[in-house]
Amino acid sequence: MAAMEARTSATERPALEDGRSWLLDRLARGVHPLDGMDPQAARETIGALEGLEPRPWTAAWGAQADRFAALARAAASAQEQRAAWMQAYHASFLGRYPTPNDPAKARQYALAREYFLAATALDDPPLEVVKLPFDGRAQEGLHVVFYVMRPARVVRPPVVMAWGGIDTWKEEVYARLGALFRSAGAAVLLIDMPGVGQSPVRAGRDAERQWTPIFEWLARNEDLDGGRCVAVGASFGGYWAMKLAHTHREFLRGAVNWGGGVHVTFGEQWQRRSRSAGSYLMDLMAARAAIFGGSSFEDYVASCGELSLLDQGLLDAPSAPLLLVNGRDDAQNSIEDLYLSLDHGDPKCARVFDGGHMGEGPVVPTIRQWVMERLAR
Numbered sequence: 001m002a003a004m005e006a007r008t009s010a011t012e013r014p015a016l017e018d019g020r021s022w023l024l025d026r027l028a029r030g031v032h033p034l035d036g037m038d039p040q041a042a043r044e045t046i047g048a049l050e051g052l053e054p055r056p057w058t059a060a061w062g063a064q065a066d067r068f069a070a071l072a073r074a075a076a077s078a079q080e081q082r083a084a085w086m087q088a089y090h091a092s093f094l095g096r097y098p099t100p101n102d103p104a105k106a107r108q109y110a111l112a113r114e115y116f117l118a119a120t121a122l123d124d125p126p127l128e129v130v131k132l133p134f135d136g137r138a139q140e141g142l143h144v145v146f147y148v149m150r151p152a153r154v155v156r157p158p159v160v161m162a163w164g165g166i167d168t169w170k171e172e173v174y175a176r177l178g179a180l181f182r183s184a185g186a187a188v189l190l191i192d193m194p195g196v197g198q199s200p201v202r203a204g205r206d207a208e209r210q211w212t213p214i215f216e217w218l219a220r221n222e223d224l225d226g227g228r229c230v231a232v233g234a235s236f237g238g239y240w241a242m243k244l245a246h247t248h249r250e251f252l253r254g255a256v257n258w259g260g261g262v263h264v265t266f267g268e269q270w271q272r273r274s275r276s277a278g279s280y281l282m283d284l285m286a287a288r289a290a291i292f293g294g295s296s297f298e299d300y301v302a303s304c305g306e307l308s309l310l311d312q313g314l315l316d317a318p319s320a321p322l323l324l325v326n327g328r329d330d331a332q333n334s335i336e337d338l339y340l341s342l343d344h345g346d347p348k349c350a351r352v353f354d355g356g357h358m359g360e361g362p363v364v365p366t367i368r369q370w371v372m373e374r375l376a377r
Contacts, residue, residue, distance in 0.1 A: 010125040013052045013074045013282040020046050020095040022281050033097050033281075036175055036375065037090045039065070046090070046319045052282050055104030061095035062108050062193035069115060078122050085119035086362065089171065098280065099196075100289040101295065116171045125150050127174075132213045134200040144213050145198040147172065147190040149182045157187045158228035158375040159218060161211075165260075166237030166287045169197040177232060184332035184372055187224050189214065193237045195291025204290040205306045208240060208247050214268040218261035231255040235358060236291075236333070242341075243309060252320040254374035256367055259326045259358035268301050270334050275332040279357050284332075323370045327359035 014022070023046045023110045027034040034042060040070060045064045050056040066086045089121040092115055096110035120127035135142060148169055151157050162177040163170060170190035175227035178188040191214065192199040194207035218226035232254050233241030238260020264270055275285050275297055289300040300357035309315050324338045335352065353359030353367055 005190075007374045016049065016051060019052045019281060025211075027179060028051075032172075033094060033210065036086070037094075038068075038087050041087070041091070054105050058095045058104040058108050061091050062111075065091035065095060065108070065111060065115065072115075080369055081171075082119050082122040085122075088371050089115035089119060093172060098283055099290045101283065101286050101290065103230070104194070112163065112171060116174070120147075120174065123149075124152055128215065130204045132217055134210065135212060135256055142200050143355040144210055146192075146214060148191065148324065149174070149178045149188040151187060152184050152187050154187075155187050156223060156225045157185055158225050159189060159230075160186045160371060160375075161189045161191060161214070161229065163191045163193045163233055163237040163240065165193065165233075165237045166196060166291055168235060168237075173199075173234070177234065180368055181232075181371065185370065186372075186375060189218075193233070193240050193292075201309065202293050203303075205312065208243050209242075211244060211248060214231060214249060216321065218251075223283075226251075228348060228375045230374050232258065232367065232371060233260055234258045236288075238333075239307065239309075242248055242322060242324075243314065245322050246309075246314045246317050246345075249318065249320040254321040254323065255319075255369065256325065257341075258363075258367060259330065259333055259336075261307070261333040262315070262341050263308045264334040264336045264340065266304045266307050269304075269305065271297070271301050274332055277357070279332055308342070312338070315341060317345065319346050321374060323357060324348055325354040325368065328352050328358055329355060329359045332357045332358075 010287060023034065025040050027039060041064055043354060045060050049060050056076045066082050068088035068091060070089060072081050075081035075084055089112055092112035093109050096112060100106040100109045103177060130146050132144045132147055133142045160181040162173050164173045169194050169363055173190050178190055181188050192211055195203035196202045201210050218224060218229065229251060231241045233239065233256065238257035241255040242257040242260060242262065245252060264369050277284060285296055285297040285300060289295050292299060292303040324341055328335055328337050336351065342348060350369065353361050353363055
């Protein structure tokens with residue numbers, strides 16, 4: 001693992017054996033990006049990996065996905081079928097991880113969505129796919145696409161909007177946040193942040209406008225209580241939750257920035273420091289740059305500065321209630337952004353945990369308690 005931490009910016013991919021060690025460690029701990037995977041199948045695929053480049057990487061995980069998809073089609077019960085479809089999805093997610101920067105990865109991402117929807121169609125109640133025109137350009141094929149998870153037998157539930165970051169998209173947020181809040185009686189809207197997945201816009205200074213049609217849809221939806229809505233953004237997605245707390249505050253009871261940048265993170269000095277964060281296996285800068293339509297460190301640095309909420313003048317503007325959460329040793333997004341935010345604008349709740357990116361310990365229970373208290377008021 002030391003080689004993983006020490007790798008330089010000259011290459012964003014470690015040696016194959018170091019990559020295998022990283023994957024096996026994550027698998028043993030059941031953490032991203034291998035959480036939810038069948039351990040035996042994953043170990044076999046890790047052992048068979050011939051390289052970390054897009055083609056051999058995607059071929060290995062795609063083969064695992066194919067095997068589980070075949071099991072799903074032959075399953076004797078809905079329960080067995082759902083479990084197999086979900087494993088096919090998990091393997092396909094790994095096949096496109098961290099970003100579809102190759103045609104093979106893009107095809108695997110399309111399969112990941114297909115397998116995910118096949119699995120969640122068997123939920124009770126089934127996952128709902130919503131597709132809304134964006135910027136009045138439906139005739140051009142431009143839509144906002146998101147998923148709705150409804151709690152069983154709850155009349156007009158409150159709503160949690162949830163999304164992840166540059167490599168964790170709405171399908172991954174289903175298990176990590178969606179199930180958490182649905183089990184507490186809330187409906188959950190799973191959304192891709194700008195620049196990833198099926199988002200209709202690249203990241204940029206005004207990309208929060210992708211949420212406007214979603215808020216408008218929610219206001220029209222009589223079987224969901226859109227007047228009780230909280231936004232939760234994880235990792236890079238925390239940035240967008242915090243921005244919405246300012247730009248769309250009239251729609252929100254609260255927002256959670258869980259590990260997202262604010263200002264310091266988007267400076268070139270921090271980007272040079274964080275470009276080889278050991279919390280990523282590979283292609284971190286490719287995944288960051290992709291949200292702007294780029295592919296390199298230089299592409300990302302040229303654009304990310306415009307995201308600064310301080311420079312946009314939003315930090316001192318009124319906001320919906322905010323909870324800021326992160327790990328004190330985050331190597332991806334600067335913890336200084338959390339402290340900076342406390343010096344500006346309305347009073348905020350904050351919790352700093354031990355550990356790296358997004359923190360370790362009772363992080364999820366802390367977020368859950370704060371969100372549910374906001375929804376109950």
